[in-house]
Amino acid sequence: MFDLLSDDVRRRIYGHLEVKERGRLASVNRSFRRLFQTWDDVLYCSARNDGVSLAVENFVFEVDKSGNISSLVNIFACCISRCPWIxxxxxxxxxxxxxxxxxxxxxxINVDELHIPSNLFKNSxxxxxxxxxxxxLPKLRILHIQQRYCEEKSHTNIFHSHHAQSITSRSILNIKLQGVTxxxxxxxxxxxxxxxxxEILCLIGSLMHTxxxxxxxxxxxxxxxxxxxxxxxxxYSVSTTNKTLFTTNYPSLRGLHSLRNVAAFVSRPDFDELKRFLGIVLPTNLEHLILFDESCRLSMNVEDEFNGRKPTIHFCDDEEIIVDTFWTNDxxxxxxxxxWKPPYKPYTVFQPTLPEWYCLISELMDEASSIEQIDHETSFPSVLPNSNTADAMTAIVTDDRAHTQNVFDVIAKTSLNTAHELESKMENSNATNEIRTARSAINATSTTISDEHRGGNMTASTIQSVQVFGRKKTATAVAYCKKGRGLIKxxxxxxxxxxxxxxxIKLQEPLLILGKERYQEVDIRVRVKGGGHVAQIYAIRQALAKAxxxxxQKFVDEQSKKELKEQLxxxxxxxxxADPRRREPKKFGGSGARARYQKSYR
Structure with a gap:
């Protein structure tokens, strides 16, 4: 019966089949295999490290969910060879x-929209x-180089000029460069x-040489x-330092007459600098200006000054977001x-997520509460001066240029007379003398700090933050909780x-039990490693609850802490x-922990 149908009808039926059914149908005979050699209806492809998603206009299906990279590469190669119309x-x-x-x-050759990760440019x-x-790719219209959600921004991901020369498309409409230098x-x-x-150029997630x-x-x-x-x-950012940075003239974009939308970052809010940014840098026909302002200090002045005037100024948060499209299968x-906000580190690495001292005391919160008060009173005065001295001594071990910079840092911390003495010594000495001078000045500074701290005159500004961890089997989730506005990542x-x-829903149980209003005044950043998917979920929920x-307990009051603990x-x-249960290891002489190989005495 199927042989009586035309090739067009067969292709329509073929378009509604899953991957396995397509393979079975193509293996019936040679004519079917020749007819279904290519999947002409597949227009979208999304390749991840855990599978490949192929999509047509009406539905999406997963090709593979295996964790084996070699098999995944073979699957992806097979997909792109069979789908010429992607x-x-x-x-x-x-x-x-x-x-x-x-x-x-x-x-x-038919790809017109391309999304690639920034880590592809790491070892160029x-x-x-x-x-x-x-x-x-000759028909490319949209090029997006994007950062992966689980990786940090790195200055070693460099987009060079020869990479730009490699683009052979005649017309590109949309370019996004983020996570790369x-x-x-x-x-x-x-x-x-x-x-x-x-027409669209998104560079706010990239790094450029100032x-x-x-x-x-x-x-x-x-x-x-x-x-x-x-x-x-x-x-460029809206900052109070622009007055000293651009002493002669500001950079200008006033030649871009078709520009309608601009987004910029506000590092140090200043309303006068915002006016200069609008009047000197940006073109006059601008319609919308988006400002990423962490402090939210400019919003009140903007409402009073620019109400009903162009450009319309919008304020946006600086959080990273992921917008899933249907063909990436969510x-x-x-x-x-x-x-990509400052500070810009020369070596971008993952910061060690070490638990604080009150997290190492015990897994049980009852034992930690009694020791916290004693340890806080006895250890805090002696730790602070030593930490400052250690930080200062670490900064000395650099090259000759860094030695000079460290001397200037010491000058800024000492009195004016001492600064002139150090400056005169620095001009008439070599690098070794500079190091000795810096060390002696640092010792004197640390001694002064210790004396002031003993006298009770020192005021240390600290961020209200705690760090806890949750565990399940081999999965460990470290949660860093600080005062914020209810963001959880x-x-x-x-x-x-x-x-x-x-x-x-299991992951959101702490929020549902305590209520989201408890989390409205804090920001929680969780990093989880190890274990499987289910174990990581349980480790994350425990870290959110303990955070x-x-x-x-540390920043509100003991009564509220007890109420939260009782509810949880x-x-x-x-x-x-934490759940202490672990999988019992296998022993020799059997296939598992307890099972033994069967033996016969006959």
Whole structure:
């Protein structure tokens, strides 16, 4: 009966089948295999380190969910070879492209929207061929280089000029560069190639060299058709320091007559600098200005001064968000909006998430509460001067240029007379004498700090924060809780995006038990490692519960802490106390912990 149908009808039926059914149907005979050799209805592809999602206009299906990278690479290579009409391609991890033949990438000539991770540009010498192949797609219209949700921003991810030269598309409309360092030469190449085509340019998540600010702004002024622009904080931000930085003239974008939307970062709020930014830097026909202001100090002045006037100023938070589209199957690992704020560290590494002293006392909160008060009174005065001295001594061990900078730092901390003496000594001495002078000044400074602290004159400004951890089997979740406005992130992602979805309600149990109003005044950042998906969910929920209890114990009052603890323990004691159960290890002589190999005495 199926043989009587035409090829067009067969293809329509074929378009509604899952992957396994397609393979079975194609293996019936040679004519079916030749007819269904390619999947012409697949238009979208999303490749992650845990699977590949293929999508058509009406539905999405998963090709593989295996954790084996080698098999995943083979699956991805098979998918792109069988789907020649893919228009939107999203690669969420660089390991997916590890062993892919560049010829397969070059054959994807119909891709017009490309999303690639920023860590692909980390070791550009080893991945240059792959980058060149993936950027040379001829019909490319949208290019997004995005940061992965579970990785930190790194200055070693560099977008060079030869990467920009590798782009062979004649017209690109939308460019987003985030999580990478964009060189001035690379932006110049983009501005020369696509001056009349680029309409949206998102750079707020990238890092740029501030010393080349004139080169960057000259390149930006070449984009004639630019409608929307986001300025990275490393290039320009609304700050009180702009008066001293731009002594002669401010950089200008007034030549961009078609520019309508601009987004910028506010580092040090100043209303006069905002007026200069609008009057000198931005064009007059601007319609919308988006400001990322952490302090929210400019909003009141803007409402009074710019009410009903153009441009319309909007204030936005600086949180990283992920916007999932249907063809990524709600499993996107690339951050849609990211902001690369100062300070800019020369070596970006994961900061050690060490638990604080009150977390190491005991797993039980009852034992920790009695020891906390004694340890806080006895250990705090002696720790503070030593920590300052240790920080100062660590800063000395640098190169000769750093030695000079350290001497200037010591000058800023001492009195004016001592500063002049150190400056005169520094000019007439070599690097060794500078180190000795800095060390003696640091010792004198630490002694002064100790004397002031003994006299009770020292005022230390501390951030209200606690750090706790939750465990389940081999999964460990470290939660850093500080005063905030109710933001909760797990490995950089909101709770609403955590997987598996069926256990998401389990993850939100502390919020549902205590009420979200308890979490409205705190921000919690959780980092979880180890274990499986279910174990990580239980470790995260325990860390969230222990974090709010520890915060209320330290910064609110003991009565509120007891109320929270009673509510949590009455529901589930494992919200505050770790589960000690572990899988019993296997022994020799059998297939498991207790089972023994069967033997016969005959």
């Amino acid at each position: 228009r939107k391609l999203a690669i969420h991890d660089a390991c997916v492209l590890a062993d892919i033949d560049t010829k397969l990438i070059r054959h994807m 010498s080893s991945t240059d061929e792959m980058i060149k192949a993936i950027l040379s 964009v060189t001035s030469a690379a932006l110049e190449v983009l501005s020369l190639k696509y001056a009349r085509t680029v 010393h080349d600010i004139n080169i960057y702004f000259n390149a930006l002024n070449r984009f004639e058709k630019l409608l929307s622009l986001t300025i990275p904080p490393s290039l 499993k996107s690992e690339l951050i849609t909006r990211s902001l 797990v490995n950089g992602r909101p709770l609403e995006h955590m997987q598996p979805e069926i256990l998401r 709010i209890v520890a915060y209320y 323990t009455s529901y589930d004691r494992n919200l505050l106390v």
